[in-house]
Amino acid sequence: MAHAATHDQHDDHHHGAPKGFFARWVMSTNHKDIGTLYLVLSLIAFFIGGSFAMVIRAELFKPGLQLVQPYFFNEMTTLHALVMIFGAVMPAFVGLGNWMIPLMIGAPDMALPRMNNLSFWLLPFAFVLLLSTLFLPGGGPAGGWTLYPPLSLQGQSLAYSVFAIHLMGISSIMGAINIIATILNLRAPGMDLLKMPVFVWTWLITAFLLIAVMPVLAGAVTMLLTDKYFGTSFFNAAGGGDPVLYQHIFWFFGHPEVYIMILPAFGLISEIIPTFARKPIFGYKAMVFAVASIAFLSFIVWAHHMFAVGLPLGADIFFMYATMLIAVPTGVKVFNWVSTMWGGSMSFETPMLWAVAFVILFTIGGFSGLMLALVPADFQYHDSYFVVAHFHYVLVTGAIFAIIAGVYYWLPKWTGRMYSEFWGKVHFWNSVVWVNVLFFPQHFLGLAGMPRRIPDYNVAFANFNMVSSIGGFLFGASQLIFLGVIVHCVFFSRKQALDRVWEGARGLEWTVPSPAPHHTFEVPPLIHDEDLAHGHAVD
Amino acid sequence: MGQHQDVYFVPSKSQWPIVAAVVLFLTVFGAGHWLNAEPGESGFGKTFLLIGFVGVLAMFFGWFRAVIRESLAGRYNAQVDRSFRMGMMWFIFSEVMFFGAFFGALFYARLYAVPWLGGEGHGVLTHQFLWNDYAAAWGANGGNGPARIGGSFETVPPWGMPLLNTLILLTSSVTVTIAHHAIKDGHRGRVLLFLGLTVLLGASFLYFQANEYMEAYRELNLTLKSGVYGSTFFMLTGFHGMHVTLGTIMLAVMWLRELKGHFTRDHHFAFEAVAWYWHFVDVVWLGLFIFVYIL
Amino acid sequence: MTTGGIRIKAWAATACALLCGVAWANPKPGQLNMPRGVTEWSERPYLLNNVALGVCVVIGVLVFGAMAIAMVRFRKSRGAVAEKWTHNTTLEIVWTTIPVLILVVLAYLATGGLTTFADTTGSQMTVKVTGYQWKWRYDYVEYRGKAIDKVGFMSRLDAQSDETRQLGSGLDPHAVQVDGENTYLLNVDEPLVVPVGVKIRFVITAGDVIHSWWVPDLGWKIDAIPGIVNAAWATIKTPGVYRGQCAELCGQDHGFMPVVVKAVTRSEFEQWLAQRQARAAPAPAATAPAPAKQG
Numbered sequence A: 001m002a003h004a005a006t007h008d009q010h011d012d013h014h015h016g017a018p019k020g021f022f023a024r025w026v027m028s029t030n031h032k033d034i035g036t037l038y039l040v041l042s043l044i045a046f047f048i049g050g051s052f053a054m055v056i057r058a059e060l061f062k063p064g065l066q067l068v069q070p071y072f073f074n075e076m077t078t079l080h081a082l083v084m085i086f087g088a089v090m091p092a093f094v095g096l097g098n099w100m101i102p103l104m105i106g107a108p109d110m111a112l113p114r115m116n117n118l119s120f121w122l123l124p125f126a127f128v129l130l131l132s133t134l135f136l137p138g139g140g141p142a143g144g145w146t147l148y149p150p151l152s153l154q155g156q157s158l159a160y161s162v163f164a165i166h167l168m169g170i171s172s173i174m175g176a177i178n179i180i181a182t183i184l185n186l187r188a189p190g191m192d193l194l195k196m197p198v199f200v201w202t203w204l205i206t207a208f209l210l211i212a213v214m215p216v217l218a219g220a221v222t223m224l225l226t227d228k229y230f231g232t233s234f235f236n237a238a239g240g241g242d243p244v245l246y247q248h249i250f251w252f253f254g255h256p257e258v259y260i261m262i263l264p265a266f267g268l269i270s271e272i273i274p275t276f277a278r279k280p281i282f283g284y285k286a287m288v289f290a291v292a293s294i295a296f297l298s299f300i301v302w303a304h305h306m307f308a309v310g311l312p313l314g315a316d317i318f319f320m321y322a323t324m325l326i327a328v329p330t331g332v333k334v335f336n337w338v339s340t341m342w343g344g345s346m347s348f349e350t351p352m353l354w355a356v357a358f359v360i361l362f363t364i365g366g367f368s369g370l371m372l373a374l375v376p377a378d379f380q381y382h383d384s385y386f387v388v389a390h391f392h393y394v395l396v397t398g399a400i401f402a403i404i405a406g407v408y409y410w411l412p413k414w415t416g417r418m419y420s421e422f423w424g425k426v427h428f429w430n431s432v433v434w435v436n437v438l439f440f441p442q443h444f445l446g447l448a449g450m451p452r453r454i455p456d457y458n459v460a461f462a463n464f465n466m467v468s469s470i471g472g473f474l475f476g477a478s479q480l481i482f483l484g485v486i487v488h489c490v491f492f493s494r495k496q497a498l499d500r501v502w503e504g505a506r507g508l509e510w511t512v513p514s515p516a517p518h519h520t521f522e523v524p525p526l527i528h529d530e531d532l533a534h535g536h537a538v539d
Numbered sequence B: 001m002g003q004h005q006d007v008y009f010v011p012s013k014s015q016w017p018i019v020a021a022v023v024l025f026l027t028v029f030g031a032g033h034w035l036n037a038e039p040g041e042s043g044f045g046k047t048f049l050l051i052g053f054v055g056v057l058a059m060f061f062g063w064f065r066a067v068i069r070e071s072l073a074g075r076y077n078a079q080v081d082r083s084f085r086m087g088m089m090w091f092i093f094s095e096v097m098f099f100g101a102f103f104g105a106l107f108y109a110r111l112y113a114v115p116w117l118g119g120e121g122h123g124v125l126t127h128q129f130l131w132n133d134y135a136a137a138w139g140a141n142g143g144n145g146p147a148r149i150g151g152s153f154e155t156v157p158p159w160g161m162p163l164l165n166t167l168i169l170l171t172s173s174v175t176v177t178i179a180h181h182a183i184k185d186g187h188r189g190r191v192l193l194f195l196g197l198t199v200l201l202g203a204s205f206l207y208f209q210a211n212e213y214m215e216a217y218r219e220l221n222l223t224l225k226s227g228v229y230g231s232t233f234f235m236l237t238g239f240h241g242m243h244v245t246l247g248t249i250m251l252a253v254m255w256l257r258e259l260k261g262h263f264t265r266d267h268h269f270a271f272e273a274v275a276w277y278w279h280f281v282d283v284v285w286l287g288l289f290i291f292v293y294i295l
Numbered sequence C: 001m002t003t004g005g006i007r008i009k010a011w012a013a014t015a016c017a018l019l020c021g022v023a024w025a026n027p028k029p030g031q032l033n034m035p036r037g038v039t040e041w042s043e044r045p046y047l048l049n050n051v052a053l054g055v056c057v058v059i060g061v062l063v064f065g066a067m068a069i070a071m072v073r074f075r076k077s078r079g080a081v082a083e084k085w086t087h088n089t090t091l092e093i094v095w096t097t098i099p100v101l102i103l104v105v106l107a108y109l110a111t112g113g114l115t116t117f118a119d120t121t122g123s124q125m126t127v128k129v130t131g132y133q134w135k136w137r138y139d140y141v142e143y144r145g146k147a148i149d150k151v152g153f154m155s156r157l158d159a160q161s162d163e164t165r166q167l168g169s170g171l172d173p174h175a176v177q178v179d180g181e182n183t184y185l186l187n188v189d190e191p192l193v194v195p196v197g198v199k200i201r202f203v204i205t206a207g208d209v210i211h212s213w214w215v216p217d218l219g220w221k222i223d224a225i226p227g228i229v230n231a232a233w234a235t236i237k238t239p240g241v242y243r244g245q246c247a248e249l250c251g252q253d254h255g256f257m258p259v260v261v262k263a264v265t266r267s268e269f270e271q272w273l274a275q276r277q278a279r280a281a282p283a284p285a286a287t288a289p290a291p292a293k294q295g
């Protein structure tokens, strides 16, 4: 009866995807198609941002300027960060969330499907706007992705960057609202909050962070805009303002933003490790609670990015202690992942390999994060390559490794076919080796005194820079394997995937066919607790 | 019809999102080009901005028309309604955070930046080496910083127009609530009366605000360029004014929809959303009145 | 110079650093750790860095070790059967408490370093540092209680580095040397000259955008912010030439504005200062408080 009822609502609802290309992909209201769009955009941005990184590493291959002018180099560092953060990492998580959250909680779609499509379509336009500045007279933004004034006010492209950030902000806020409404309102009966997969939990918390901080970023860049074009003095000491004010507002956004890029990664890893350890996650509630406390702490640590601006002593101390505190819930997460593996029955398919690498390498990034929190030491580390190494361990071997793990994990569910396990492993081993060759020496460079964001350096820094560049080129090249694996899986693979793709996989997403049909759970599923990963969560 | 309630409404394909993305892009691209145009140079920036802006209006009209039609066709069950409510609630929360950035700037400038430039506490050396003739003060004597950017100015006295505007907005919050109760009672005449009153109050707020701005620019020499005082004053009141404008327009649309009989006793979420928004605008104003005008 | 030569030197430097722990004046090829520095305070970040690194290595060995054991022992291919437990209260308490204790120790060490750093009282000399795109200006403000007038100068990237660093210059960065030491991008036309054994207060600001004044051997960096003055101090123990760079992105030539501090004995410094004062006396050049005119 319920089916009949749906039928009169939509002409094309039960006949799978709309026929026309434009109707299907541009006018979509389907969470899976929109999720795919996000993931494709993210992959494109990953290669664009990656090619900027290649320019950077090529110029830094040896001392002396060989390839680009310093200004262009600065454009590359700035746009590399903006494209990777707002174009690759965030859309990838939104894409994974779009695809999987409704499937994991038994919802027919996202709560607000049309808005969902708008959230996506703002992004390509925002990036066209941002990247088009490279071809405008005066060039693109070159003051770093943080757009610190007064330097950012010197750029001709400021208005375009600010508007691009506004569009991305609108997109993120709408996306986050959608995710919250979906999770809180569309769970199938029986899917209690504390039975939800950890990935869903992490996304719920991330969505709150997004709604809380993206508007603050919008406000901060709006003040940049008025300072440059309308004569305001927010960031001008002569007029009673303060350049440091911008940094406070920016990092009030910026630190939670860092967690926006890592909390869903925690969620992914918390799905993958139990699946391949064939053992439920250790300390489910502790995991959820740890994520929530990390999210809370992220609002009171922002000035740890500003220890060198000359904060009052009390502020330095407060932000140092608060930052160090984050190590505790983060530690809990790592210990819980290890405990999940302990006593399991592990196999190491490609997603698991990435997840294991995540745990180790993200922890290394966490270690350097702890070191950076110690203010006197940070007076040395700050704005050096040590910081570059730190956040690339957290964002590349953290966020991006988790995303790649998630893609391998769910790709068979999306396409209905298995990817090539062999090439997935080739991709993994190349990536994991070269990423360390790329970033580990950067710790040494920073400790030895090499500042970040410089196009050229003293010969003392030559050896490690060359090593790092070689690692960079090969890591970059390894990602072409990823592209190959995906293309093969989507278009050429013949190996049919099972509905429950992985033997140890639990959760509603594995109860639907592979590939997941265009519409799923139009009628809420009957939930059997044993289907869920946390159906009997006791702790 | 019973089963109907159990199924969540997933709209079929829609052109509005892509239209929205395109017109928003045109708007900001035009604005960006216009801001970067050399003085006197006309360029295509303004044209794009205008086309984009008109497009945004058209898009909202079209998108909401589609939603209203679905709503009138009875496709939104209680669960869909809840999604809309959550959407609106969290949208308002994001607006709160947006204003939070500007309030943060105001507090920082008042409590830290200006006093430090005047040599207080952490700012001793800044004052001694760079601005040793600056006597820090908020408001007229010093709120535009040591360089007195924008020249000397006077502040808007809180107990004139701002107080009047406070009373207007508070009253309008009451009238919109009365209108809400009237909807629930199914009393259409009262809805139209009080909702109409709310619209008029909103419009008169804007009228007075515009007068205040003109007075500030012409007589008080208080402008957007009056240092950080002018910056925070106009940024906060200006963004608030934009929200009142939007709120008034939305209220007017609700009035028209009531006139057309769109709302029923228990199906009038659009009205409620606008009322929430209006209360939010009201609360922000109270914050402004206290922190921008009085203190 | 052959690359082989460099490599041998690099290893020698590294070995020396690891074995005898002496202070290096400048970055060395293959340098793995933070310099110990040459001031009374610079040991603090160095020690803190080493302690924190040690803590991280120990935790890392334990955690990754446990992971490695798990991955070997609990493999499905070795017939491991998954257990069902998901909870262990004792363990969870332990791994929450122990990190807290470790953090308390680190926080204690760090706080000590921080408070001593913040204390600029008792300085016997003040130097004003101003960052410009893309050079530094040094003004000597005060020495042992006496105000100094008109001793100040710009400090720019040296000509040889500047020529070599041009895109496609065809010049070899390895050829930029002073006294057999490579100074490519780490040398200036005129270094900051300071005495050893004197607590020097640096007051740091900027004329255009934010820069950051960093000499690793002094143990800290601090931002040079236009319109704001920051303070830091150093008591250099050993004479020498200490090199650093601007550490805050400040535009296209951010990579090309090194900081060079030449620490000399007190008597040498006093001689140098007297000379500069004599030279400055007849010519009424712009004075320290208005450096912008010379920029």
Ligand SMILES: [Cu+2]
Pocket: A254, A255, A258, A301, A302, A304, A305
């Ligand atoms: Cu942070």
Ligand SMILES: [Cu+2]
Pocket: C210, C211, C212, C246, C247, C248, C249, C250, C251, C253, C254, C255, C257
């Ligand atoms: Cu710089």
